[in-house]
Amino acid sequence: MEPVAVEEFEAIVEEALDDVPEELMGMLDNVVFLVEDEPPADDPDLLGVYDGVPLTERDSGWGLGNLPDRITLFRGPLTRMCKDLEDLREEIAVTVVHEIAHHFGIDDATLHELGWG
Numbered sequence: 103m104e105p106v107a108v109e110e111f112e113a114i115v116e117e118a119l120d121d122v123p124e125e126l127m128g129m130l131d132n133v134v135f136l137v138e139d140e141p142p143a144d145d146p147d148l149l150g151v152y153d154g155v156p157l158t159e160r161d162s163g164w165g166l167g168n169l170p171d172r173i174t175l176f177r178g179p180l181t182r183m184c185k186d187l188e189d190l191r192e193e194i195a196v197t198v199v200h201e202i203a204h205h206f207g208i209d210d211a212t213l214h215e216l217g218w219g
Contacts, residue, residue: 103185112137115175119198132171135174137174153172154205155168173198
């Protein structure tokens, strides 16, 4: 698939976020969603990453001056792996759910078992 403009990609990400159930989005605590063109050079096929402290690991002192957790989606690998816009929308939705799950403390092994790997 040809590269997708940043604006179009971000609009697809917003659509994917709109499709996440409101109850689940309401449970997110101090999380921002970002889009970057490419992942780190040492992991060029990375589709998304959760960077933060999962809810299951936070203690009573967490939140005092902490920066928001970040969920970053990588436009390059996502567009390169997809054959068309429909495929891209689906892969972005899966990646969003996958990274949100990490915020809730769900590990990769469990996500793979559930079909979200």
